[in-house]
Amino acid sequence: MTIFRRYGPLFTDLYEITMAASYWTHRLDAEATFSLFVRNYPPKRNFLVAAGLEDVLNQLEQFRFAEDEIQYLKASGLFPDDFLACLPGIRFSGEVYALPEGTIFFPGEPVLEVTAPLIEAQLLETFLLNTIGFSSLIASKAARCMIAAGGRALIDFSLRRTQGLDAGLHVARSMYLAGFAATSNVLAGKIYGIAVSGTMAHSYVTAFNSELEAFSAYAEQFPDQSVFLIDTFDTLQGARYAAEVGRQMQEKGHALIGVRLDSGDMTALSKKVRKILDDAGLSQVKVFASGGFDEYKIAGALSDGACIDAFGVGTKVGVSADAPYVDIVYKMVQFNDRKVRKLSPGKATLAGQKQVFRRLDPQGRLQEDVIALRDEDIKGATPLLEKVMEGGRCLKPHPSLEAIREKFSRELSILPEDIKSINDHHIYPVHLSGRLQKAQES
Amino acid sequence: MTIFRRYGPLFTDLYEITMAASYWTHRLDAEATFSLFVRNYPPKRNFLVAAGLEDVLNQLEQFRFAEDEIQYLKASGLFPDDFLACLPGIRFSGEVYALPEGTIFFPGEPVLEVTAPLIEAQLLETFLLNTIGFSSLIASKAARCMIAAGGRALIDFSLRRTQGLDAGLHVARSMYLAGFAATSNVLAGKIYGIAVSGTMAHSYVTAFNSELEAFSAYAEQFPDQSVFLIDTFDTLQGARYAAEVGRQMQEKGHALIGVRLDSGDMTALSKKVRKILDDAGLSQVKVFASGGFDEYKIAGALSDGACIDAFGVGTKVGVSADAPYVDIVYKMVQFNDRKVRKLSPGKATLAGQKQVFRRLDPQGRLQEDVIALRDEDIKGATPLLEKVMEGGRCLKPHPSLEAIREKFSRELSILPEDIKSINDHHIYPVHLSGRLQKAQES
Numbered sequence: 001m002t003i004f005r006r007y008g009p010l011f012t013d014l015y016e017i018t019m020a021a022s023y024w025t026h027r028l029d030a031e032a033t034f035s036l037f038v039r040n041y042p043p044k045r046n047f048l049v050a051a052g053l054e055d056v057l058n059q060l061e062q063f064r065f066a067e068d069e070i071q072y073l074k075a076s077g078l079f080p081d082d083f084l085a086c087l088p089g090i091r092f093s094g095e096v097y098a099l100p101e102g103t104i105f106f107p108g109e110p111v112l113e114v115t116a117p118l119i120e121a122q123l124l125e126t127f128l129l130n131t132i133g134f135s136s137l138i139a140s141k142a143a144r145c146m147i148a149a150g151g152r153a154l155i156d157f158s159l160r161r162t163q164g165l166d167a168g169l170h171v172a173r174s175m176y177l178a179g180f181a182a183t184s185n186v187l188a189g190k191i192y193g194i195a196v197s198g199t200m201a202h203s204y205v206t207a208f209n210s211e212l213e214a215f216s217a218y219a220e221q222f223p224d225q226s227v228f229l230i231d232t233f234d235t236l237q238g239a240r241y242a243a244e245v246g247r248q249m250q251e252k253g254h255a256l257i258g259v260r261l262d263s264g265d266m267t268a269l270s271k272k273v274r275k276i277l278d279d280a281g282l283s284q285v286k287v288f289a290s291g292g293f294d295e296y297k298i299a300g301a302l303s304d305g306a307c308i309d310a311f312g313v314g315t316k317v318g319v320s321a322d323a324p325y326v327d328i329v330y331k332m333v334q335f336n337d338r339k340v341r342k343l344s345p346g347k348a349t350l351a352g353q354k355q356v357f358r359r360l361d362p363q364g365r366l367q368e369d370v371i372a373l374r375d376e377d378i379k380g381a382t383p384l385l386e387k388v389m390e391g392g393r394c395l396k397p398h399p400s401l402e403a404i405r406e407k408f409s410r411e412l413s414i415l416p417e418d419i420k421s422i423n424d425h426h427i428y429p430v431h432l433s434g435r436l437q438k439a440q441e442s
Numbered sequence: 443m444t445i446f447r448r449y450g451p452l453f454t455d456l457y458e459i460t461m462a463a464s465y466w467t468h469r470l471d472a473e474a475t476f477s478l479f480v481r482n483y484p485p486k487r488n489f490l491v492a493a494g495l496e497d498v499l500n501q502l503e504q505f506r507f508a509e510d511e512i513q514y515l516k517a518s519g520l521f522p523d524d525f526l527a528c529l530p531g532i533r534f535s536g537e538v539y540a541l542p543e544g545t546i547f548f549p550g551e552p553v554l555e556v557t558a559p560l561i562e563a564q565l566l567e568t569f570l571l572n573t574i575g576f577s578s579l580i581a582s583k584a585a586r587c588m589i590a591a592g593g594r595a596l597i598d599f600s601l602r603r604t605q606g607l608d609a610g611l612h613v614a615r616s617m618y619l620a621g622f623a624a625t626s627n628v629l630a631g632k633i634y635g636i637a638v639s640g641t642m643a644h645s646y647v648t649a650f651n652s653e654l655e656a657f658s659a660y661a662e663q664f665p666d667q668s669v670f671l672i673d674t675f676d677t678l679q680g681a682r683y684a685a686e687v688g689r690q691m692q693e694k695g696h697a698l699i700g701v702r703l704d705s706g707d708m709t710a711l712s713k714k715v716r717k718i719l720d721d722a723g724l725s726q727v728k729v730f731a732s733g734g735f736d737e738y739k740i741a742g743a744l745s746d747g748a749c750i751d752a753f754g755v756g757t758k759v760g761v762s763a764d765a766p767y768v769d770i771v772y773k774m775v776q777f778n779d780r781k782v783r784k785l786s787p788g789k790a791t792l793a794g795q796k797q798v799f800r801r802l803d804p805q806g807r808l809q810e811d812v813i814a815l816r817d818e819d820i821k822g823a824t825p826l827l828e829k830v831m832e833g834g835r836c837l838k839p840h841p842s843l844e845a846i847r848e849k850f851s852r853e854l855s856i857l858p859e860d861i862k863s864i865n866d867h868h869i870y871p872v873h874l875s876g877r878l879q880k881a882q883e884s
Contacts (some may be wrong), residue, residue: 011601014631015646078664161575163577168453186452200464204461220467319605325757414782
């Protein structure tokens with residue numbers, strides 16, 4: 001089960017509907033193609049990760065105006081009766097080409113192209129921008145954390161500070177897609193089948209008469225699932241109590257999974273805590289750390305030699321704090337067989353239905369992409385956009401989240417090292433085909 | 443109608459439920475008080491605006507575990523049967539004190555305090571942090587835009603780039619609460635009764651054979667509701683076409699509302715466009731501007747003398763881009779009549795049930811706040827936290843969004859000028875009462 005809820009066609013900017021009304025009146029009902037793409041690199045980003053398509057396809061298949069939604073529009077007094085009368089019959093009947101979720105992509109490349117009667121294609125704009133933009137933004141941020149963590153486990157702790165609760169669901173999914181091991185978000189676990197993780201907060205420790213009593217009580221309840229939070233009062237004393245209870249657990253045939261640090265100088269503390277645990281014969285007990293981690297702080301801690309086995313990653317990644325939005329747009333590129341484009345300064349668009357071709361180098365790594373017209377064939381390069389919907393119906397079942405995750409993992413493994421840098425900006429080569437360039441001159 | 447949807451108790455971090463299970467087993471069922479507060483100022487912020495309470499109270503009144511939710515928890519294998527058996531009976535039965543929505547507040551001050559049996563109070567943590575934190579974050583950002591705009595109208599255009607679709611709803615509500623005139627978000631209009639606004643995108647202009655034809659077609663459909671987007675090809679030529687159609691509208695007894703700029707040097711363009719309109723005898727036609735506006739860009743344009751009458755405010759405000767999260771926490775401050783606190787470095791909490799008192803100066807402006815114990819009485823100062831829920835039921839109907847908006851407007855009008863600065867950090871005086879300080883020593 002992956003559909004959470006119906007959004008409905010009112011989840012849109014008003015102008016999509018006023019434009020639709022005008023198109024209706026003027027019989028502008030020919031087919032249009034719109035292209036969804038990111039205009040510029042967000043700060044520090046060298047690549048982006050496509051995500052959000054499953055939600056899009058689910059919503060397109062159930063796109064329709066409900067009676068109360070039409071009544072609301074009628075009450076606004078903006079719309080003529082004949083237009084309101086056509087709304088109950090509107091479905092999405094078009095065709096969609098899209099990058100599969102988990103595909104690495106770059107600014108300028110279409111992530112998705114919709115071809116449909118103009119009104120249908122127009123009404124989707126806000127929904128598509130929001131859904132693909134946000135999920136891709138977070139998947140891209142999470143991918144950077146995966147690079148920084150160098151194989152250590154990452155767990156999504158962001159729900160309390162995501163921008164709303166729905167955002168927390170999409171964040172959990174995008175982080176898992178990028179390779180995170182688990183999420184604290186229980187509903188995301190239920191909906192997406194992601195492993196859930198979490199043990200105790202500071203309030204738990206303070207609800208007992210002592211830290212030692214709190215750890216013992218937790219161990220009794222969860223003898224093989226415990227991670228003790230050790231910084232409520234004094235981290236090193238907390239580590240000693242944890243070791244004491246950990247040894248008792250061992251004697252009873254159980255095992256403490258780990259301890260968690262959540263404040264202070266975590267690099268220095270992690271080394272001291274590791275020693276306390278090792279000296280107690282608890283070398284298998286892991287050290288978890290949480291509190292303000294993102295790709296920069298993870299990389300910093302690890303380069304300082306922190307003894308941290310897994311990171312709880314929260315707020316800064318869950319809102320993509322250093323780049324909290326992506327400059328994603330949805331532009332008409334063809335209407336009624338006429339290629340169209342916009343010339344506003346800094347906002348030019350490429351006319352025509354397109355395809356993105358990717359060429360690998362002899363070592364199998366990404367070498368260059370070519371944006372071309374859709375009907376071109378670029379020798380030795382693979383087309384990335386797939387036709388996923390025709391006549392308003394999905395052409396095949398959507399891949400599972402596990403399969404998407406594996407796809408992304410393969411893509412990341414063949415990304416050149418310079419493009420994987422989290423601090424330095426490197427531009428991956430993306431060219432335009434000769435025919436696409438020529439099509440812009442007409 | 444203001445309730446959009448049920449979130450349900452699985453919208454939480456797993457550790458809230460594992461802690462609850464352990465409390466259950468150890469019969470830790472005494473009453474606890476948790477305090478929700480912002481720990482530190484977000485960058486550049488001098489004040490915050492309370493928002494999100496209506497959503498919180500609605501969800502608390504309907505808090506219960508559904509059968510499929512309990513089945514999911516059971517299948518995790520983490521929880522003992524007797525704990526699972528107690529879940530269907532759990533309701534929120536506690537008491538809530540809260541700052542009314544629209545109240546200006548400062549770091550350290552409780553926004554909300556919950557007193558309830560420990561398990562109930564604990565299970566709410568993630569939901570409360572997310573809901574109050576995000577809505578207050580955006581209301582605070584929007585308030586800064588209101589200050590910068592100095593009375594000009596602001597319109598929410600953010601839906602396409604908010605962090606998810608639900609975020610778009612909460613953003614629209616928080617912006618309206620702070621004084622925005624309208625939103626482009628149609629569903630927010632329907633749910634919250636906010637005025638909706640929007641006319642045309644670039645794709646509309648390009649769907650016609652010419653800009654002039656596009657404007658004429660729109661004017662025909664919406665003879666008294668038109669704002670023409672004039673930057674698709676050349677802004678000044680677009681302004682001349684708009685003036686031409688605007689004059690034709692006038693001759694037919696209608697009126698063009700405005701033109702919109704969305705790219706380029708908007709200060710310079712706005713002056714030239716204003717002149718084109720004025721020279722055509724269209725001085726009543728307004729100039730709207732959109733594209734990357736936030737409080738800084740609004741203030742910059744106005745101080746450069748831009749002839750802009752209203753701003754469409756989108757992405758940067760809808761995600762609070764310069765401060766996309768707030769350091770909000772929910773800490774146990776009393777348990778079973780024992781005051782409790784956490785001592786982690788940089789994360790200390792104030793024990794005890796509290797009240798915030800506000801003192802005004804002789805001119806009626808905010809002078810200082812005092813955080814005190816709840817049962818104190820601070821002479822000449824007004825208590826801000828109101829008891830809004832008792833026994834799990836709201837004590838009165840929630841104020842309307844219009845009333846909340848008026849409340850905020852009054853609060854903003856008595857905020858000292860230095861605290862209203864959008865660029866310089868000034869700290870409003872917040873003190874602790876003697877009794878509250880003394881209570882920390884026990």
